[in-house]
Amino acid sequence: MKKSIFITAIISTVIISMLVGAGTMALFTSNAVNANNPFTAGTVIIKDISAQPAVSTTKFFSNLAPGDSEIFDVTVQNMGTLAARVNIKEIQKSGTIFEGKYPLTLTVQDNNWQIIEPGKTATFKVVYNFSLEADNSYQGAKGSANIVVYAEQVRNNVQKTVLTADLTKSPIAASGLKTSCTAYYDSGYGVHTFVNGDNFQAEFDLTSTPSTAVLTLNQLSSMIPGGGYSPINLIVNGKYVLTEYQPKGSAGYVAEDFSIKDYLVKGTNVIKIEATSKMRSKYWLRDLTLTMQ
Known part of the structure; x- marks a missing residue:
């Protein structure tokens, strides 16, 4: 008999954008966090540093049960004036739903660098899996996760x-x-x-x-x-x-x-x-x- 488990998880997305300004060789960085949202994944907006980068997330998870699994999209949109290369740097997890013998897992499929021209988007696929073996100890478990997206300019960016x-x-x-x-x-x-x-x-x-x-x-x-x-x-x-x-x-x-x-x-x-x-x-x-x- 499948056991129902109510799970509430929160995800906030971090964007680090590195865009170069006119007349300087320095690379700028910025952080933007959309905290205290439901467990969601959606569009991450990259804007010019001076425009105060923003984050938007739109997917909600609730009432997960052992055996649940799904692929969801994280879409990154470049609203700046320079091409950017992006990938998901890491997924930071905390909370009891990510602990124990059968934790909820989050993995990124094909996390290769993607280049986004101004005004365009790139999409990454994230998979969550909740083991069918999870027992009653997970009932009421909660957690939070940050999907950290890293972006950097393409122009004048010599890769090591x-x-x-x-x-x-x-x-x-x-x-x-x-x-x-x-x-x-x-x-x-x-x-x-x-x-x-x-x-x-x-x-x-x-x-x-x-x-x-x-x-x-x-x-x-x-x-x-x-x-x-x-x-x-x-x-x-x-x-x-x-x-x-x-x-x-x-x-x-x-x-x-x-x-x-x-x-x-x-x-x-x-x-x-x-x-x-x-x-x-x-x-x-x-x-x-x-x-x-």
Whole structure:
């Protein structure tokens, strides 16, 4: 027998808009909150900063029962004079309806960035699910949620791209990179360990070449203070950036930065780190970060 549960939830929507003013390179920010409304989702209005941005929400939830599920729209409207790129940054939840073993869940479908021209709209779909397993402890439960929408100008907005690989994980945890590694994972040290001939490769695609590209290697040459010799080669798209380079890390990891922008190309790129045959000690690579603009 399905148990009826009366649930009252409140949602307020936050909009952070970043629009540039004439004669300045500064990015303005603003916040607008439409608080103390029923649990709703509707149109978020982006206006010029000087026009005091406003928020409007229009969907009401009530009398939810275990097993209820629905997809609702959050529509963002650009009422400013500049194109904006937007996405839902986060959903902040509070209250007993979001607690316990079977909480009400809210998720965003396909939360990719969308570009909105002035006067146009973009729509995001949010799903709520209330577990069929929810018991009588949820009767009368209440909660509130803030859908936080982030917007920023498109013009003169140079985007930073950060690609990462975490070699303390097995398999390697990568973001934006397709990786392969012949080094073995040392569970005792919790990191991939390189010996003669081992290599790590990271592949990624670029639609255009960046103006800056910094590769950060968090690495270690020896666990013994003052000891160890484990030179590496750093190769980007078949060209040597470093040859038989001795990492600075000794008895502790050191993050070292290397500019590789001159080695990157439009299309597919491959970064390779290889342990040379001259190694007399092991080499540990903890993580890798590529930051581009």
